Amino acid sequence: MTEEIIRQIKLLIDSGHLPPGCKLPGEREFARLLGVSRPSLREALRALSLLGIVEHRHGSGTYLNPPGNRWPSEPVAMLLSVHKGAMIDIFEARKGLETMVAGxxxxxRSDEDLDAMRAALDGMRRNLGDFESYARHERDFHQAVIEAAGNQVIIEIMVKLYQLLQEVRARVYRGYPRDATILEMDFRNHECIYRSIEAGDEHAAAEAMTSHLQEFERLLLASEDAPVLHGKAGGPKG
Structure with missing residues (x-):
C-alpha cells in the first residue's frame, strides 16, 4: 500500500498538479483524493520525509521540497534506497537498544505503562488472523515498552529506527505463511516480555526481548527481501 500511494503522489508531481515547494493538501482531503486511508497516507508521507522529498513543518503542514533529492525511477527502488545495505545494521542497533530498553x-514502568502494554496485547490477541492489524498493535506494544523505559534520548533514537525498519517489518509480516500459529507463537513471546516487565525482573525482560528479536531476525533473513537486506560489499550470505 505504501508503494502504491508513493506511486500516485509521484504521478501528481510529474503531471504538475503538485509543483515544487507547494503545500500538500490536508491529510483528510489528500487521503480522499488518493482513495486511501489516512493511516496509510501517513506511512507513505513518512517514507517521503525520510528521503527529503517532503518536509513537515510543525503548525503549518507538509510541503513538497524543491528539486534536489532525486527520485529513483520506481517507488519500490526509492523505498529500498532507504533500506539497502544498512538494514541489517539498523536491525542490529535496534536489537541492542531494545534489549536494554526492556530492562x-x-x-x-508505571501502572499507566502496563495498561498501554496490556491494551496492545489485547489488540494483538484479537487480530491473530489479521496480519496487518496484528502488526499495528505489535508496534504499539513496543512503543509502550520504549516509553516505559523513561529515557528521552532512547525514545528519539528508537522512533527513527522504527521509521527506517517499518517497510521491511511490514514485508516480513506479509511474507508469513497464512497460518495463525506463527502469530500465536509471536504473541506468546510478547506475553513473556510483558510478564517480566510487570514483575519488575530486569534480567528476564531483557532475555525475553532478546529471544523475540532473534526470532524476528530469523524471519527477516528468511524473507523474500533477504538478498536486498544482505546487499553489502560481500554479497548475500549463504
Missing part, C-alpha cells in the same frame, strides 16, 4: 522498562 529499563522493568525497573521504571
Amino acid at each position: 529499563l522498562a522493568a525497573r521504571r
Whole structure:
C-alpha cells in the first residue's frame, strides 16, 4: 500500500498538479483524493520525509521540497534506497537498544505503562488472523515498552529506527505463511516480555526481548527481501 500511494503522489508531481515547494493538501482531503486511508497516507508521507522529498513543518503542514533529492525511477527502488545495505545494521542497533530498553522498562514502568502494554496485547490477541492489524498493535506494544523505559534520548533514537525498519517489518509480516500459529507463537513471546516487565525482573525482560528479536531476525533473513537486506560489499550470505 505504501508503494502504491508513493506511486500516485509521484504521478501528481510529474503531471504538475503538485509543483515544487507547494503545500500538500490536508491529510483528510489528500487521503480522499488518493482513495486511501489516512493511516496509510501517513506511512507513505513518512517514507517521503525520510528521503527529503517532503518536509513537515510543525503548525503549518507538509510541503513538497524543491528539486534536489532525486527520485529513483520506481517507488519500490526509492523505498529500498532507504533500506539497502544498512538494514541489517539498523536491525542490529535496534536489537541492542531494545534489549536494554526492556530492562529499563522493568525497573521504571508505571501502572499507566502496563495498561498501554496490556491494551496492545489485547489488540494483538484479537487480530491473530489479521496480519496487518496484528502488526499495528505489535508496534504499539513496543512503543509502550520504549516509553516505559523513561529515557528521552532512547525514545528519539528508537522512533527513527522504527521509521527506517517499518517497510521491511511490514514485508516480513506479509511474507508469513497464512497460518495463525506463527502469530500465536509471536504473541506468546510478547506475553513473556510483558510478564517480566510487570514483575519488575530486569534480567528476564531483557532475555525475553532478546529471544523475540532473534526470532524476528530469523524471519527477516528468511524473507523474500533477504538478498536486498544482505546487499553489502560481500554479497548475500549463504
